[in-house]
Amino acid sequence: MLISLSEAEIGKSYRVVQLHGGLNFQRRIAAMGIFIGGEIKIIRKAPFKGPLLVDINSSVVAVGRNIAFKIHVEEI
Amino acid sequence: MKFLLVGQPNCGKSTLFNQIAGYKAIESNFPGTTVSYTESKFILNNETISIIDLPGTYTILPHDYAEKVTRDYIFKNDFDIIINVLDASTLSRGLELTLELLEMEKPMILVLNMIDSANAKGITIDENELSKILNIPVVKTIGNKGIGVEKALETAYSNAKTKIVNKITFRKDIEDSILKIEKCIKQFIFNKRFTAIKLLEEDDFIQGRVELCGETENVLSGIKKEIENSHGINSAMVISYERHGLAMDIFERVSKFSKPKKNFTKIVDDVLMHPLWGYFFLVIIVFTFFNIVFKLGQPVEGWLTTIFDNLSHLLERYFPTSQFIGSIISGTINGLSAGIGIALPYIFPFIVGLSFLEDIGYLPRIAFLVDAFMHKIGLHGKSIIPLITGYGCNVPAILSTRNMNNESDKFKTAFLATFVPCSARTIVIMGLVGYYLGGNMALLIYVINIFVIAVMGKLLTKMDNEPSPGLVIEIPTYHIPSIKSLSQKTWFRLKDFVYVAFPIIIVSSVTLSIIDYFKLTDWINRLLSPITTFILGLPQKVGVTLIFGIFRKELTLIMLNQALGTDKIATVMSKTQILVFTLFIVFYVPCVSTIAALKMELGTKKTVLITVTTILVALVIAFSARIIGTFVY
Incomplete structure (x- = not known):
């Protein structure tokens, strides 16, 4: 089932399926290692709809909710 | 002789630089900016060498000011060799920049820094295998302890001015497309393949400097459409995907994995990033x-x-x-x-x-x-x-x-x-x-x-x-700051x-x-x-x-x-x-x-x-x- 990364749960791993954003958006997240087909593990979430802390190929990245909305994933 | 230090943010590049700057005779730097580059001079084998520490960048397609400083410097200035510093504990991502730099076919060595962090994560890297794949020398270092720094400098010195041949290739259809663009290019930066790749990636610096005749424009837009149809992604992103795939592949070929040690950063973050x-x-x-x-x-x-x-x-x-x-x-x-x-x-x-x-x-x-x-x-x-x-x-x-x-x-x-x-x-x-x-x-x-x-x-x-485009920011592991840096x-x-x-x-x-x-x-x-x-x-x-x-x-x-x-x-x-x-x-x-x-x-x-x-x-x-x-x- 496809969900947005912002709905993902702590401790679970997901595969990136779709990216809903322009070239700049794609470049920015690609620089952090987020690619279609890549794996993302949710480490923690900041309260008040703050960013998610995720593990991407063993580097740790904070992803704001606005960005997370545009990243569609499925649970592995 | 001039060495360039290029690497991703948080790869420990500046710590390494400060170790090198310890040998220095003269120091100079460029005022007016916090995100600027630093030049330092030191003597090696009786020769004065200046070393330029460029701001950390994830790619040489800039997203922000610091990255632009780095790209512009590389494109506009002469240098003898690039020392590409890489955080060994995030090897796969770091390699994407390495592959991008290799495309310039300029003299280059790779420094695998923070080997100790990689080991703590349970990753062991075979540097000889990596060197064979990339066709450039690879040196392991632990920057904050000064381990391997001298070897890295000696390696850079003896490989300066030796042009490298990039043996890394993308999938066949992408290479074919690049070749088609190359054929239309008259002026180029570094080499035709590099220029063609950057045109495909829509790099504004190259686009502004390489004059495109009408024919080239048509060829380019035709190829972009083709790629978008066959790969289903924005053509400007296709090269990033290729590099990403290659980097993951290389990472798996050269790394051995064992059980990671206790993660100090995670323990601290459980408190300092706790919701309350x-x-x-x-x-x-x-x-x-x-x-x-x-x-x-x-x-x-x-x-x-x-x-x-x-x-x-x-x-x-x-x-x-x-x-x-x-x-x-x-x-x-x-x-x-x-x-x-x-x-x-x-x-x-x-x-x-x-x-x-x-x-x-x-x-x-x-x-x-x-x-x-x-x-x-x-x-x-x-x-x-x-x-x-x-x-x-x-x-x-x-x-x-x-x-x-x-x-x-x-x-x-x-x-x-x-x-x-x-x-x-x-x-x-x-x-x-x-x-x-x-x-x-x-x-x-x-x-x-x-x-x-x-x-x-x-x-x-x-x-x-x-x-606002929102937040995407790397959260580095904790480091004890060095007095020098x-x-x-x-x-x-x-x-x-x-x-x-x-x-x-x-x-x-x-x-x-x-x-x-x-x-x-x-x-x-x-x-x-x-x-x-x-x-x-x-x-x-x-x-x-x-x-x-x-x-x-x-x-x-x-x-x-x-x-x-x-x-x-x-x-x-x-x-x-x-x-x-x-x-x-x-x-x-x-x-x-x-x-x-x-x-x-x-x-x-x-x-x-x-x-x-x-x-x-x-x-x-x-x-x-x-x-x-x-x-x-």
Whole structure:
């Protein structure tokens, strides 16, 4: 089932399926290692709809909710 | 000979650089920017070698200012070899930059830094295999311990000027497309394949420099369409995907995995990034930070200002201020006194502390914690750094906005940072409201200030249609900062402040002396009376202090005593008047040094806009305080 990364749960791993954003958006997240087909593990979430802390190929990245909305994933 | 250090942010490149700079004979650097490159010279095999430390970049397709500095440097300057530094514990991502750099086919070696962190994560890397695959020398280092640094330099030295052949290739259809573009290219940068790849990636630097004939344009757009149809992704991204795939592949081929050791960073983050305790410690850390800064600053300010006072008394004996030359000299001394005696004692510990929090890795964690709140005022987590910096001094705050990802975020953050009460304004708030009306009222001013910043942020976001792109930021592992890198950072930031602010402080101080010498005070007071007496209900005499305040905010307090002829302000001004005056000072006009920094970063038009807005906001707030004050007091 496809969900947005912002709905993902702590401790679970997901595969990136779709990216809903322009070239700049794609470049920015690609620089952090987020690619279609890549794996993302949710480490923690900041309260008040703050960013998610995720593990991407063993580097740790904070992803704001606005960005997370545009990243569609499925649970592995 | 010239070596370039290129690597991703947080790869330990600067620590490595500082180890190398330890050998140095001469040091030089390029002023004016915090995100700039550093050059250092050292002697190796009886040859002077200059080594350039370029800002960390994830790719040479820039997204922000620091990355642009790096790309432009690589493209525009001659060099003998690139030392590509890579954090061995995030090898797969780091390799993407390595593959991109390889495409230039310039002399290059790879340095696998932080091998110890990789081992702690349970990753062992076969550097010989990696070297074979990439066709360049690979050296392992542990930068903060200096291990392997010498070998890396020797390797760079013996491989300088040996052009490399890039053996890495993409999937066949992509290579075919690149070849088609290559055939249409007449001028190129580095080599035809590299130029073709960058055209496909839509790099603005290359696009602007390689003239495309009509035919090339057609070929290019045809190929882009083809790629989009067959790969289902934006053609400008296809190369990134290729590199990503290759990097993952290489990573798996050269790495062995075992059980990771206990993760220190994770244990600390369980507390410092905790949904509840994280904020508790954030408040404690920020509070302690400011306390230390002020506790360290106050006595030093006392000593230094005494020295300058004595100096100016001494000089006055020989050059009385009643003479024009004497008044110029006294203005200069006062300017120096303000810069060195009042500003530096606070700014120096502030910058050391900020660099410490940055080096240890806490700043991006603050961004993570406060992102949700910053969103409410139309910004995101990254903006918190300039805003916090603003409490020390607005000048470095404005300069640090160049780290923001886009113009709109940069403008908004700089705009709001000018409203943050800097240490000079804190002196006024404490000296007037704190002293005469009590600590709670002083605190209220800070609360009002934060409220105004939030409202301004909301308004700015409403006005500009471009939504903030949001936060994506790497959270590095914690590192014990090295003294060398800390002092270097401090020095650069301090120099920024000194270069931007000092000349202006001194010139304005002399101007003030001239105002005094020609007795323009009364004239200025009358000129400003529509604002001071009519709108704000203050004594006409305070007018001139507002002019002084434009130059240096804390001067308003000193000059207020002088203008009113007493240091017991409460005998000549009512409580409401003291409050109104202080509020006006806190909000109106960024000081001249800040204006200079704004102009440097945003240009004249936006600087004027910000300055005018601050005056309007100050008038509204101070006038409201006057109305409310008449009911309360």
